[in-house]
Amino acid sequence: MSNHNHHDTGQSPWITPFNVIAGLIVLMGIYLTYLRFTGGLAAVTNLDDYYPWGIWISFDLLCGVALAAGGYTTAAACYIFGIKKYHAAVRPAVLTAFLGYALVVFALHYDVGQPWRLAYPIFVQQGTTSVLFEVGLCVFLYLTVLFLEWLPAPLEWLKLKRVRNIVIKLTLVLTVFGVILSTMHQSSLGALYLILPSKMHPLWFSSHLPIYFFVSSMFAGLSMVIFESTLSHRYYHNKMDKEHLEGTPHVTFGFAKAAAWIMAGYFFIKLFGVVLNDNWGYLPTFYGFIFSLEMLGFVALPAFLYAKGVRDKNVKLIKWTAVLAVFGIIFNRFNVSLVAYNYHLPSELKYFPALAEIGVTIFVVTVGLILFKLISTRMPIFYEHPDFKGSH
Amino acid sequence: MNRRKFLGAMGVAGLGVAGAEKVLAAEDGVTGASVKDVKGLPDSYAVLFDVTRCIGCRQCEDACNYEQHLPEPDVDFFDTGVFQQIRRTDWKTYTVVNQYDDKPPGAGDLYRKIQCMHCLEPACAHSCFVKAFAKRHDGAVTYDPNVCVGCRYCMMACPFNIPAYEYHIALDPLVTKCTFCEHRLKDDREPACVEICPTGAMYFSTREEVLKEARVRVVNNPDKYQSHIYGEHEMGGTNWIYISGVPFEDVGMRMDLGTRAAGDYTSGALGGVPLIASFWPVLLVGAYAISKRREKIAKEERDSFVSQIIAEAGPEAGRRLAERLSRSETLDKAAIEEEVRKALNEAAAKTEREDH
Numbered sequence: 001m002s003n004h005n006h007h008d009t010g011q012s013p014w015i016t017p018f019n020v021i022a023g024l025i026v027l028m029g030i031y032l033t034y035l036r037f038t039g040g041l042a043a044v045t046n047l048d049d050y051y052p053w054g055i056w057i058s059f060d061l062l063c064g065v066a067l068a069a070g071g072y073t074t075a076a077a078c079y080i081f082g083i084k085k086y087h088a089a090v091r092p093a094v095l096t097a098f099l100g101y102a103l104v105v106f107a108l109h110y111d112v113g114q115p116w117r118l119a120y121p122i123f124v125q126q127g128t129t130s131v132l133f134e135v136g137l138c139v140f141l142y143l144t145v146l147f148l149e150w151l152p153a154p155l156e157w158l159k160l161k162r163v164r165n166i167v168i169k170l171t172l173v174l175t176v177f178g179v180i181l182s183t184m185h186q187s188s189l190g191a192l193y194l195i196l197p198s199k200m201h202p203l204w205f206s207s208h209l210p211i212y213f214f215v216s217s218m219f220a221g222l223s224m225v226i227f228e229s230t231l232s233h234r235y236y237h238n239k240m241d242k243e244h245l246e247g248t249p250h251v252t253f254g255f256a257k258a259a260a261w262i263m264a265g266y267f268f269i270k271l272f273g274v275v276l277n278d279n280w281g282y283l284p285t286f287y288g289f290i291f292s293l294e295m296l297g298f299v300a301l302p303a304f305l306y307a308k309g310v311r312d313k314n315v316k317l318i319k320w321t322a323v324l325a326v327f328g329i330i331f332n333r334f335n336v337s338l339v340a341y342n343y344h345l346p347s348e349l350k351y352f353p354a355l356a357e358i359g360v361t362i363f364v365v366t367v368g369l370i371l372f373k374l375i376s377t378r379m380p381i382f383y384e385h386p387d388f389k390g391s392h
Numbered sequence: 393m394n395r396r397k398f399l400g401a402m403g404v405a406g407l408g409v410a411g412a413e414k415v416l417a418a419e420d421g422v423t424g425a426s427v428k429d430v431k432g433l434p435d436s437y438a439v440l441f442d443v444t445r446c447i448g449c450r451q452c453e454d455a456c457n458y459e460q461h462l463p464e465p466d467v468d469f470f471d472t473g474v475f476q477q478i479r480r481t482d483w484k485t486y487t488v489v490n491q492y493d494d495k496p497p498g499a500g501d502l503y504r505k506i507q508c509m510h511c512l513e514p515a516c517a518h519s520c521f522v523k524a525f526a527k528r529h530d531g532a533v534t535y536d537p538n539v540c541v542g543c544r545y546c547m548m549a550c551p552f553n554i555p556a557y558e559y560h561i562a563l564d565p566l567v568t569k570c571t572f573c574e575h576r577l578k579d580d581r582e583p584a585c586v587e588i589c590p591t592g593a594m595y596f597s598t599r600e601e602v603l604k605e606a607r608v609r610v611v612n613n614p615d616k617y618q619s620h621i622y623g624e625h626e627m628g629g630t631n632w633i634y635i636s637g638v639p640f641e642d643v644g645m646r647m648d649l650g651t652r653a654a655g656d657y658t659s660g661a662l663g664g665v666p667l668i669a670s671f672w673p674v675l676l677v678g679a680y681a682i683s684k685r686r687e688k689i690a691k692e693e694r695d696s697f698v699s700q701i702i703a704e705a706g707p708e709a710g711r712r713l714a715e716r717l718s719r720s721e722t723l724d725k726a727a728i729e730e731e732v733r734k735a736l737n738e739a740a741a742k743t744e745r746e747d748h
Contacts, residue, residue, distance in 0.1 A: 036562075037562055037563070039560075039562055040560045040561050040565060041557075041559045042560040043560075047559060048559070049481070049553070049555075049556040049557060050553065052544035052545075052547035052548055052557060053544065053548055076676070080676050080679050080680045080683070082680070082683030082686070111543075112541050112544075113544070113557070113558075113561075113564075113565040113566070114540070114565070117522075120522050120541055121522045121541065124539060125523050125539050126521075126522075127521040127522050127524075129517075129519075129655060129658075130520055130521040131519070131658050131662065132521040132545045133521035134662065136521055172680065176672075176673055176676045176677060179672065180668060180669060180676075187661070187664075188661070191661035194661055195518065195654050195655075195657050196548055196549055196654075197650075198551045198648065198649050198650075199551070207660065207661075210661045341548075
């Protein structure tokens with residue numbers, strides 16, 4: 001049962017393709033960090049007065065938070081709804097979510113003008129009328145919750161049994177708290193755009209934006225867990241214990257089925273949005289094409305493919321569908337925050353990210369991968385620690 | 393205990409001089425959330441901008457630059473070359489005059505000045521998560537650089553695209569925008585741009601008086617003016633009011649902003665927060681209790697079933713059944729029936745063997 005230990009002590013060479021590429025990206029990231037904090041945002045971004053929010057918000061914040069939703073969905077399925085078969089999926093999902101949120105906060109240090117003031121809204125002066133205040137407070141609290149949810153892994157690794165057992169007792173409370181906080185800030189990320197109706201294309205603007213964002217975060221999280229388990233099985237198969245390996249098909253089929261249903265529901269609430277706001281007239285336009293592509297290609301299609309994959313017991317199809325769904329979420333968040341936003345501006349005033357800006361985003365994602373690798377190859381993530389078997 | 397003492401006691405504003413400033417803002421300010429109906433702030437200062445009177449001399453831009461100690465402009469204030477393109481406010485320009493094509497052609501070019509509209513219920517103040525913006529009773533929307541984090545949500549939120557940012561500054565960039573020359577309002581003096589205007593395109597008074605003047609001009613000269621008074625109700629009303637001889641769209645002003653204040657659009661979503669916070673736990677713990685109870689009932693049924701089998705078929709078969717059942721998560725009826733059949737058969741066989 002401890003075959004995972006053999007590999008930790010193995011002489012895996014330092015020069016691996018992952019390490020080399022990750023190392024180069026980190027060097028680039030350090031250089032871009034230097035540029036950002038010596039030359040200001042102008043030195044590394046294409047942001048301007050019309051576009052105060054670029055891809056660091058669209059991708060690092062909006063997509064980052066949506067794709068880290070696997071943490072609350074998996075924990076809720078296992079601990080609240082009592083689907084114990086998903087137990088083995090909880091730790092990887094919680095670790096991913098914790099790192100995801102930590103990196104969201106990390107990335108925001110590049111984006112805001114004065115990052116050392118990032119805690120001001122919580123500790124100095126509270127702008128309670130702001131949706132962003134709610135987002136900030138929830139993300140801050142949820143990051144703490146995720147840290148506590150993740151904590152048993154390092155505590156088991158460090159063999160701090162007593163503390164670990166106390167933290168384990170908090171599981172249900174933390175899970176409930178996590179779902180509440182996630183409901184609030186996942187939806188609030190959509191609510192951020194409610195205050196600027198005149199700048200948003202009507203196809204994406206709706207007073208239901210918070211609901212759209214929350215519902216889509218559910219299948220974003222589920223798809224991400226499926227997608228991630230594909231990658232983990234490729235690279236960490238030898239780390240996984242029997243429970244994890246046996247639980248994976250349950251997770252894949254169960255999550256695919258749930259995602260299919262939620263996506264179908266999401267498709268219809270978005271369709272109702274078009275009906276209620278009488279947006280039919282916009283469909284035969286450029287924006288209508290993008291919107292239709294999003295709805296048909298990245299919501300309806302993956303929903304159908306998930307359902308087909310579950311019916312045919314086709315794991316491969318489900319895995320590729322998860323990729324499609326993840327891209328769909330990214331497409332949606334970019335559509336809301338960059339395509340629909342400022343739709344009325346002439347094209348020469350529109351924003352396209354600078355290379356350095358994309359570079360920082362790649363750097364942030366790479367830091368996440370490195371941390372995930374460091375932690376999951378050392379701590380009990382894909383297997384139960386032999387000393388703590390079955391004690392969850 | 394008055395509000396100031398209360399805030400002080402709460403330690404919310406305990407930041408020395410900057411803190412004292414902010415408490416003052418909380419007392420004087422009428423930022424959205426606390427004041428539901430600002431009733432148009434009739435006694436606050438306001439400016440009427442008459443598009444028909446502006447000649448595009450840009451002296452207001454010059455005066456603003458001087459009054460606010462802004463950096464030298466890229467292009468001299470007397471250079472009309474800037475009219476080639478539509479400009480906006482930026483970190484070194486709080487106000488801009490743009491030129492628009494004459495309507496009808498030959499009637500003379502049109503000019504419109506832009507600056508902060510000083511909304512009654514400003515989107516920037518509503519959107520700011522550190523309350524850096526405050527709407528003052530004198531009409532000004534002010535900005536506190538001491539708390540600004542630089543998230544730039546105010547720039548996203550502003551329907552008039554006014555706030556700008558110091559993107560080129562590495563460590564302490566700030567949001568910049570027209571201050572309504574608040575330091576002058578305190579002495580009951582008009583803003584620098586109004587003072588310098590050679591054609592009287594701007595009229596400075598209380599908001600009530602400004603609206604009255606606008607109505608008088610529009611009513612007395614129906615052929616000259618559009619009947620709309622821009623800013624009376626746009627986005628909940630503003631302290632800068634515009635009247636024009638041409639449709640407002642022709643001088644770059646959006647007529648589709650609506651009359652609701654920006655905060656109205658988010659209040660519904662924010663109102664949902666306490667509902668989620670209070671009701672989600674009930675639902676979730678309820679779901680947990682249901683799944684727990686279902687497990688418990690399943691376990692009870694299983695146990696009673698096992699003991700029944702033990703009683704009927706002897707301890708050996710019963711133990712194996714219990715083992716098998718404990719391994720399966722759910723109470724699978726078919727599997728159990730199968731197991732029961734097997735157990736009974738075995739028991740029967742056993743009795744048969746014993747009989748022989």
